[in-house]
Amino acid sequence: MLALDVRNLNKKYEKFQLKDVSLQLEKGYIMGFIGANGAGKTTTIKSILNMVHIDGGEVYVLGKNMADHELELKQGIGYALGGIDFYTRSKVKTLTGVIKKFYAHWDDAAYSDYLRRFKLDENKKIAELSIGMKVKYSLALALSHGAKLLILDEPTSGLDPVARDDLLEIFQQLVSDGEISILFSTHITSDLEKCADFITFIENGQIVRSAEKEEFKESYLLLNGTASQLNEVKERLISYKTNSFGFTGLIHAGDYDPSSGIQTATPNLEEIMIYFAKKEDLHV
Amino acid sequence: MNIAISSTSEKPIYQQLFEQISAQILKGELETGYCLPPIRQAAQELRISVITVKKAWEDLERRGLIHTITGKGCFVADLSPDQRLQIRNEMILKQMAGDASYYKSFGLTIEEAIELLKKVYPNE
Numbered sequence: 001m002l003a004l005d006v007r008n009l010n011k012k013y014e015k016f017q018l019k020d021v022s023l024q025l026e027k028g029y030i031m032g033f034i035g036a037n038g039a040g041k042t043t044t045i046k047s048i049l050n051m052v053h054i055d056g057g058e059v060y061v062l063g064k065n066m067a068d069h070e071l072e073l074k075q076g077i078g079y080a081l082g083g084i085d086f087y088t089r090s091k092v093k094t095l096t097g098v099i100k101k102f103y104a105h106w107d108d109a110a111y112s113d114y115l116r117r118f119k120l121d122e123n124k125k126i127a128e129l130s131i132g133m134k135v136k137y138s139l140a141l142a143l144s145h146g147a148k149l150l151i152l153d154e155p156t157s158g159l160d161p162v163a164r165d166d167l168l169e170i171f172q173q174l175v176s177d178g179e180i181s182i183l184f185s186t187h188i189t190s191d192l193e194k195c196a197d198f199i200t201f202i203e204n205g206q207i208v209r210s211a212e213k214e215e216f217k218e219s220y221l222l223l224n225g226t227a228s229q230l231n232e233v234k235e236r237l238i239s240y241k242t243n244s245f246g247f248t249g250l251i252h253a254g255d256y257d258p259s260s261g262i263q264t265a266t267p268n269l270e271e272i273m274i275y276f277a278k279k280e281d282l283h284v
Numbered sequence: 285m286n287i288a289i290s291s292t293s294e295k296p297i298y299q300q301l302f303e304q305i306s307a308q309i310l311k312g313e314l315e316t317g318y319c320l321p322p323i324r325q326a327a328q329e330l331r332i333s334v335i336t337v338k339k340a341w342e343d344l345e346r347r348g349l350i351h352t353i354t355g356k357g358c359f360v361a362d363l364s365p366d367q368r369l370q371i372r373n374e375m376i377l378k379q380m381a382g383d384a385s386y387y388k389s390f391g392l393t394i395e396e397a398i399e400l401l402k403k404v405y406p407n408e
Contacts, residue, residue, distance in 0.1 A: 169331065198335075
């Protein structure tokens with residue numbers, strides 16, 4: 001069963017557009033949503049949540065159409081968007097009191113449980129919470145209303161390594177029973193190397209690829225060769241860098257000719273992003 | 285079952301899992317009928333993705349090292365000594381083929397390679 005099924009989202013702004021964005025997240029798994037700043041991650045997430053008006057496309061959450069069942073479906077979605085802050089001067093306790101009224105299946109016991117687990121103090125003011133604490137507070141709210149799908153925009157950015165690791169461990173605990181699914185965007189790709197099951201890579205408002213993580217990485221090859229070898233493959237490379245010893249470049253695994261004898265390696269997520277970003281530079 | 289994952293290794297994590305568990309099964313450290321932990325539990329404990337564990341378990345099954353009983357779990361298969369030997373040799377040869385072409389690229393003869401291997405081979 002698909003927790004989230006996004007089909008051909010289109011949204012046009014004056015200088016930027018989402019073009020036929022599609023992605024599918026199976027129930028019980030973690031999907032990392034990657035792309036450079038301005039690639040369209042946040043716009044996609046806002047479109048999924050119906051927070052911006054889309055020009056075309058459909059979103060299904062747990063099999064139901066978002067446009068037709070928005071209020072019902074949002075009871076089961078937890079989301080945290082960067083940049084959108086809570087009212088900072090009230091206490092956590094007061095704010096929760098307001099928020100919980102929106103949710104039919106609010107569970108006070110679960111909420112207290114998550115506060116304890118995340119070491120959150122209800123009597124603190126929002127302004128006094130660290131970035132990590134705020135993310136955890138968003139998660140506590142989402143999980144206390146029984147969310148089965150978590151959509152998180154850059155939940156790990158701004159966190160120190162310990163807090164990030166802590167959060168990723170929580171994500172993995174959440175999906176371990178196979179009921180909760182998580183889509184989170186990030187540009188810190190090392191967060192995804194271990195914990196993500198699927199990767200969706202967006203560039204310039206278009207999905208480059210959405211696939212299982214190893215399959216995603218293995219669909220590219222990092223080539224390392226001499227200047228004369230570069231001339232043989234140049235046309236087929238996504239982009240490349242040269243130095244006085246030769247070149248390194250990224251290629252679609254299917255475009256690589258093993259008889260060329262050029263040394264290959266499987267790239268990591270960061271390398272894939274970097275070479276795609278470089279491609280842009282080449283064409284500008 | 286012992287597993288140590290290196291996130292800095294060149295080898296994909298599912299392969300590390302596969303190799304470490306295969307070795308333990310082939311050496312008999314994990315006995316026939318031993319029940320592997322459920323996929324989601326293993327993923328959470330090892331702090332790796334669910335699909336990574338799934339892939340490793342699938343590779344083990346494809347190799348005939350474990351078998352799945354739906355609803356119950358994955359169990360170490362009943363292997364004859366001949367089967368163990370055959371699977372072990374296939375896996376070792378695959379690794380050796382890569383190493384051998386590396387030695388050859390330095391112009392080593394097989395005798396020289398064996399001499400050098402003796403020097404670094406760990407003795408118990």
